[in-house]
Amino acid sequence: MDVLGNLAMGMGVALTPLNLGLCLIGALVGTMIGVLPGLGPIATIAMLLPLTFSLDATGALIMLAGIYYGAQYGGSTTAILVNMPGETSSVVTTLDGHQMARQGRAGAALGIAALGSFFAGCVATLAVAILGPILASVAKEFGAPEYFALMVLGLVGATVLASGSIVKAVAMIILGLLLGAVGSDIETGTPRMTFDIPQLADGINFTVLAIGLFGVAEIIRNLENPEERGVLGAKIRGLLPTWQDIKTSAAPVLRGTFLGSVLGILPGNGAVLAPYASYTLEKKIAREPQRFGRGAVEGVAGPEAANNAGAQTSFIPLLTLGIPPNPVMALMVGAMTIQGIIPGPQVMDTNPQLFWGMIASMWLGNAMLVVINLPMIGLWVRLLMVPYRLLYPAILLFCCIGVFTVNNSYVDVLGVAFFGLVGYGLTKFGFEPAPLMLAFVLGPLMEENLRRSLLISRGDPMVFLNRPISLGLLLVAAALLLLVVMPSVKKRRKEAFQE
Amino acid sequence: MTFRSIALAAVGLSVLAGPAMAQNYPTRPVTMVVPFAAGGPTDTVARLIAQSMSQTLGQQVVVENVGGAGGTLGAGRVAKAEPDGYTVLLHHIGQATSATLYRKLPYKTLEDFQTVGLVTDVPMTIVARKDFPAKDMKELVEYVKANKDKVTLANAGVGSASHLCGMLFQDAIKTQLTTVPYKGTGPAMNDLVGSQVDLMCDQTTNTTGQIKGNAIKAYAVTTKDRLASLGDLPTVAEAGLAGMTVGVWHGVYAPKGTPAPVVEKLSGALQTALADQTVIARFAELGTTPEPKERATPAAHDQHLRAEIARWKPIIEAAGTFAD
Numbered sequence: 001m002d003v004l005g006n007l008a009m010g011m012g013v014a015l016t017p018l019n020l021g022l023c024l025i026g027a028l029v030g031t032m033i034g035v036l037p038g039l040g041p042i043a044t045i046a047m048l049l050p051l052t053f054s055l056d057a058t059g060a061l062i063m064l065a066g067i068y069y070g071a072q073y074g075g076s077t078t079a080i081l082v083n084m085p086g087e088t089s090s091v092v093t094t095l096d097g098h099q100m101a102r103q104g105r106a107g108a109a110l111g112i113a114a115l116g117s118f119f120a121g122c123v124a125t126l127a128v129a130i131l132g133p134i135l136a137s138v139a140k141e142f143g144a145p146e147y148f149a150l151m152v153l154g155l156v157g158a159t160v161l162a163s164g165s166i167v168k169a170v171a172m173i174i175l176g177l178l179l180g181a182v183g184s185d186i187e188t189g190t191p192r193m194t195f196d197i198p199q200l201a202d203g204i205n206f207t208v209l210a211i212g213l214f215g216v217a218e219i220i221r222n223l224e225n226p227e228e229r230g231v232l233g234a235k236i237r238g239l240l241p242t243w244q245d246i247k248t249s250a251a252p253v254l255r256g257t258f259l260g261s262v263l264g265i266l267p268g269n270g271a272v273l274a275p276y277a278s279y280t281l282e283k284k285i286a287r288e289p290q291r292f293g294r295g296a297v298e299g300v301a302g303p304e305a306a307n308n309a310g311a312q313t314s315f316i317p318l319l320t321l322g323i324p325p326n327p328v329m330a331l332m333v334g335a336m337t338i339q340g341i342i343p344g345p346q347v348m349d350t351n352p353q354l355f356w357g358m359i360a361s362m363w364l365g366n367a368m369l370v371v372i373n374l375p376m377i378g379l380w381v382r383l384l385m386v387p388y389r390l391l392y393p394a395i396l397l398f399c400c401i402g403v404f405t406v407n408n409s410y411v412d413v414l415g416v417a418f419f420g421l422v423g424y425g426l427t428k429f430g431f432e433p434a435p436l437m438l439a440f441v442l443g444p445l446m447e448e449n450l451r452r453s454l455l456i457s458r459g460d461p462m463v464f465l466n467r468p469i470s471l472g473l474l475l476v477a478a479a480l481l482l483l484v485v486m487p488s489v490k491k492r493r494k495e496a497f498q499e
Numbered sequence: 500m501t502f503r504s505i506a507l508a509a510v511g512l513s514v515l516a517g518p519a520m521a522q523n524y525p526t527r528p529v530t531m532v533v534p535f536a537a538g539g540p541t542d543t544v545a546r547l548i549a550q551s552m553s554q555t556l557g558q559q560v561v562v563e564n565v566g567g568a569g570g571t572l573g574a575g576r577v578a579k580a581e582p583d584g585y586t587v588l589l590h591h592i593g594q595a596t597s598a599t600l601y602r603k604l605p606y607k608t609l610e611d612f613q614t615v616g617l618v619t620d621v622p623m624t625i626v627a628r629k630d631f632p633a634k635d636m637k638e639l640v641e642y643v644k645a646n647k648d649k650v651t652l653a654n655a656g657v658g659s660a661s662h663l664c665g666m667l668f669q670d671a672i673k674t675q676l677t678t679v680p681y682k683g684t685g686p687a688m689n690d691l692v693g694s695q696v697d698l699m700c701d702q703t704t705n706t707t708g709q710i711k712g713n714a715i716k717a718y719a720v721t722t723k724d725r726l727a728s729l730g731d732l733p734t735v736a737e738a739g740l741a742g743m744t745v746g747v748w749h750g751v752y753a754p755k756g757t758p759a760p761v762v763e764k765l766s767g768a769l770q771t772a773l774a775d776q777t778v779i780a781r782f783a784e785l786g787t788t789p790e791p792k793e794r795a796t797p798a799a800h801d802q803h804l805r806a807e808i809a810r811w812k813p814i815i816e817a818a819g820t821f822a823d
């Protein structure tokens with residue numbers, strides 16, 4: 001296939017003034033909603049869907065795609081500044097990004113996030129253009145057993161997210177799994193732990209849990225010491241990352257880009273794992289892993305790159321197979337059908353303008369995002385100078401609006417308040433919410449794929465070991481588990497001998 | 500003033516205001532609740548007709564997605580809404596099947612809603628993975644009966660259109676298969692395309708692209724007549740499964756007690772929308788057609804709803820799967 005020729009045609013489509021403008025609007029709107037905690041791309045794209053009726057299909061999709069990756073950029077801003085992850089993908093960024101902000105290095109964290117994302121976005125766009133069609137057919141080999149094994153690996157990795165006690169991290173993982181089990185049983189429809197509350201029939205909403213456990217809990221914690229101004233405990237040191245930061249981040253960004261690109265291709269929403277996987281990897285291979293969770297720049301650079309790479313390559317299943325890997329992509333499918341394009345493997349041949357135009361616009365969008373975001377860093381950091389007593393009611397208000405828009409449900413807003421209190425309690429006792437969130441996201445996926453594998457294999461558990469990909473992933477998980485458990489076992493033995 | 504007296508005064512006012520309001524209706528935007536996520540097939544149908552209805556009514560018809568619990572959360576919200584015509588529901592076949600599928604429904608399907616009119620009947624297709632051995636419907640039925648322990652039937656979760664169609668298929672061929680539920684059509688279609696599961700029955704909105712792209716195999720459409728978009732595909736009756744004629748029909752509902760002039764106005768706007776050339780063209784691309792004028796009326800819709808509840812009740816009860 002003549003990739004260069006196709007890309008040139010795509011550039012021709014994306015560079016028309018109208019499409020360029022739509023791309024810019026998308027990136028701007030995306031950044032804005034990413035910055036508002038709680039208001040995610042799903043709600044925004046749903047609200048903007050009617051606006052796209054009057055546009056042509058390519059323009060409409062370019063704008064919606066811009067919103068999507070713009071929101072991924074913007075989401076890290078709130079994660080870093082106010083410890084508020086609006087998206088699954090930015091949970092990891094809170095760990096070290098917010099610590100950096102507390103040390104007065106918010107600008108550096110934001111800068112590294114933007115540059116890392118840009119690099120990852122460029123590489124992933126190329127990957128989509130060159131390898132997309134081939135990779136998509138490989139990804140189809142991923143069935144339920146493979147996804148199950150992948151989720152097991154992710155969950156084992158979750159213990160690494162904790163910077164404190166492993167036992168407490170395991171406790172949080174189990175709590176996360178339990179929370180993830182709330183809702184209707186996927187096979188029988190039987191409600192589980194819903195207490196006859198109809199709003200719980202589909203489980204607890206991710207945004208509700210994340211905003212509550214991270215954001216609201218953080219606000220309560222900051223308000224404990226009214227003298228101290230929350231994030232501004234430390235003086236702001238420099239608005240941009242130092243040369244040292246960039247050098248330290250280069251390798252993590254490369255690794256993150258690779259991990260994110262690979263996981264994003266999986267049609268079963270593998271992209272959710274990307275930032276977690278990158279964080280786990282960076283912490284495992286770091287010379288001083290104890291720096292992680294205390295403001296390590298690698299802990300921001302790697303996951304941010306992975307996240308953005310995954311966001312780009314998750315277009316591959318949509319564009320080449322017509323299958324949406326996550327709710328945002330499902331909305332894109334909706335936008336396509338309204339425009340009269342039936343998503344499917346034939347789109348690439350029947351609408352090459354759309355396919356290549358979108359790919360070209362991804363690169364343009366990423367470039368625009370850096371241009372929009374780098375000058376904004378100063379503004380964001382200055383936002384932290386706003387007295388906290390004025391800042392926090394605004395944050396709370398935006399949270400409530402954002403959460404309400406997800407399902408138009410006031411019960412969700414009450415849920416945020418509830419989980420805010422829970423999150424405050426947890427941190428008071430030294431439990432970290434990040435492993436809980438990962439388990440909450442992975443638990444239902446893992447259960448679903450476990451049961452589906454066994455349904456298809458008629459209850460034969462060997463299905464996980466007979467398939468090479470699944471076996472390989474499970475072996476890596478076992479090895480990782482050993483790595484995590486061994487040091488603490490050894491230590492305990494030593495202690496026992498000393499006594 | 501106590502709360503009760505305020506409430507009484509409010510009730511009194513609204514009773515007085517009732518007839519006058521009905522005449523001027525609508526004076527503010529109308530909310531059309533879609534009980535499913537934005538971007539899905541039902542949402543697409545809603546947005547297409549809402550746009551045309553806005554022009555006729557002279558007020559914006561705003562689509563609001565209230566997803567969850569198989570569409571019953573959104574339906575429940577409309578059932579309890581003020582019966583003034585400013586909150587309406589666009590629901591599909593699930594409105595009829597949830598009456599049996601959910602034993603603890605927070606509303607009464609026949610008593611809490613006022614039917615406004617039928618919108619469209621989206622056809623379903625019986626499809627299989629690309630390398631499935633059966634050539635046509637006859638071979639499919641034979642193969643499935645001979646290998647009923649091996650064949651897997653995917654669906655998009657309890658209460659989804661594909662779940663209903665799958666139940667009907669098993670009922671029609673008198674054979675129980677292993678059903679593999681997914682969370683939504685996307686992942687189910689993914690596993691069908693990847694040959695991880697064998698069969699599925701789903702709406703043309705989801706399958707047409709994959710059939711035309713030769714990613715999956717199709718055996719029949721569940722309509723009475725062949726479809727223009729998939730002309731080679733026989734109907735279920737032609738293929739020997741006459742009892743399987745089924746469609747994902749959509750209808751508009753208002754809360755019970757909505758004044759008759761308001762219902763009439765809504766119904767009229769719906770009929771205008773269904774005759775709108777853009778709507779017809781878009782519907783055709785989705786592989787469906789708008790209902791004719793005489794079906795987009797409260798009476799025809801009510802009759803259809805009752806018939807469908809009666810049709811599905813024994814099938815769902817025999818399958819023994821309930822959503823609560």
